[in-house]
Amino acid sequence: MGCAASLPDRNSGALNGLNSSENAVPADAKNLRVKLVLLGDSGVGKSCIVLRFVRGQFDATSKVTVGASFLSQTIALQDSTTVKFEIWDTAGQERYSALAPLYYRGAGVAVIVYDITSPESFKKAQYWVKELQKHGSPDIVMALVGNKADLHEKREVPTEDGMELAEKNGMFFIETSAKTADNINQLFEEIGKRLPRPSPSSS
């Protein structure tokens, strides 16, 4: 996995702002580009999921995210389209909640993460689902992720609860483990498949 994933490959100067409209309009049908935001309580493993996906690394020492980190990663799907994810890994701390719209506004994908060993974090996930339904873009692709699936002996949130919440809200549901890399790539591939493809006629 490329460590240089955060280096941009687009022309500089053309884009301004966190929420520029290019996110919603991919460059062409074969090369999609999408803004993805990760939301969830602090300590559920959002950064670990991203670092596992982008760099193939896992660091057990917890590093509290400040504000939001930006990373990007491109994957190729089976139908030979490529998807470039521009990922906003937001901080889970309460003081940043009010700033979340800054990061999720204009996002094509929202990944809401909870920790399967923490009912508290599942509650927080429900909060984010509601928040995004109210304020997110209407055609946003939403995924619900139960992380730390490797800790199944400490599980406190049943898989069914996650599935039910996802189903009710038209989300895609998956349980992952950033530690073992279980389902991490599957998560992003599935998101890639669900992205709306631009119709040739659209501007």
Place this chain on the structure above:
Amino acid sequence: MTTSDSSSSPSSSGTESADLNPSSDPGTNSERVQSQLESMNLSQPSEVSDGSHTDYGGGDDDAEEEEEVASANGNEGGVSNGISVREDGLAGASGEEEVEPSSSRAEHPVEMEAGEEPPSPTSSGYDGERGSSGGATSTYKADDASEDEIREANVDGDTASQHEAAWLPGKRHVDEDDASISWRKRKKHFFILSNSGKPIYSRYGDEHKLAGFSATLQAIISFVENGGDRVNLVKAGKHQVVFLVKGPIYLVCISCTDETYEYLRGQLDLLYGQMILILTKSIDRCFEKNAKFDMTPLLGGTEAVFSSLVHSFSWNPATFLHAYTCLPLPFALRQSTGSILQDVCASGVLFALLMCRHKVVSLSGAQKASLHPDDLLLLSNFVMSSESFRTSESFSPICLPRYNPQAFLHAYVHFFDDDTYVMLLTTRSDAFYHLKDCRIRIEAVLLKSNILSTVQRSIAEGGMRVEDLPIDRRLRQKPSSTSNQGQDTSGPERLRDVSVGTGGPFGLWHFMYRSIYLDQYISSEFSPPVTTHRQQKSLYRAYQKLYASMHEKGLGPHKTQYRRDENYSLLCWVTPDFELYAAFDPLADKAMAIKMCNQVCQRVKELENEVFLQGASPFSW
């Protein structure tokens, strides 16, 4: 009162004294108190120090516990170690709230004797305390056993030459509370609490378990406030309790480290600034809406930021010099870095900074925007202590308390390597991609001129060294006439005397030079015999005392000061352009030390284009 002598330039006529801390002398202290009391026409001591105990129940809205906070009477020989309470505004300050330390009345503190033990952390009724009612005695007996005190194991490693690296992130000793012996033995506590007594931050132990202790601190502060007054300092034996009130936020330091009151208060100020940097001053409004507002969740995950700041109080001179320091670099390299940062600022960025650890490589600001050295200190502490910034580029809200405490700025942070990072600050929340592009432009310049590797080399080599100072030949050949160390040996032997052995020439161990105009300082690297972290810390504390006495209001203006004790000979020289602090071997010859200081100043002037950031600094606008 102090052991300083004033003259227009360093000369050999200064007095010498072994007493580094005049105010710790009980005799001096009581004389001073006496004279101050008389000068302020005080016939009666204030309520706080009146009587053998104080009942805080009446003045405390929050108090379910109507208790005697200070019931234990002096148990460690209160004869010479009486408690002095320093308060401001005893004459007619009623109803007036002051939080600025620079108020005129603060210049004339009053210290009073009182045969009263300070509030003990073990007064009954605390949440965290069970069955330790005799604790007051043991707490203050611990003072006597200072040799056995628990030390900060991670910090006091005797091999740490670069002590900023000795700090480990995260909060330690979370399992402690005010009932733990180890907690009470800690040399220096910091607390932040709300004006309703809710704990916000504690350096040691779990905040929530310290609710009772916080309530006590709150009671003390509000009791004095209700009397139309303000408590600044309580002295209890070796302990100083320093208070700082910032609107609804109270900050308290309890320390037996023998640091000056002024510096401890400055530390509380910085601690408050760090909190504002994370949350802005708009948190005050949360307390207006709800007095019992619990702020701890808002500071979640920031323990490392605070503990790193507290650690920096003992190693980073910027915390008391209120100046920043630059990484030594060839002039041309700093210039080319500066010009790209200026370009970036011209494109709508408020501040652009390239830093290596806590040292500035270069910085620039938008027109008329000026960055205070304290903001720079708090900002670099925030970035350096938050691990996540190293992982990937980040965009996060921060507030610069001196620039605008009310509003968030947005900071783009990117680490080029483990030590070197760029910070771009803007008022626009949607500027991420623009800042990212700016970073790419900056990076291109850095790579093209190979600046990053030069920076790496510079940080590895360190700054100026006392050993490398050129010795003026004339100094070598002119033995001092005032030498009192029996150095009447012949020239060559004497020369060997001063150039081998410890430290730099003529017993110079260390120096700090602060340019007043530039708001910058340069400090020499530590060299033998000041090698261990403990020795370095102790030297800094000696400097802090010197700094405080040179800047003491009302006694002013001192220009030079020479102090000698069993540890150092310290020399300080203040001019309108610069301040020089130098530490020599305690047996160093004074006349030679003064000449050496002149040499240091000359050397710094020769190197000023490499060790200071010139011109481009927004500080000078």
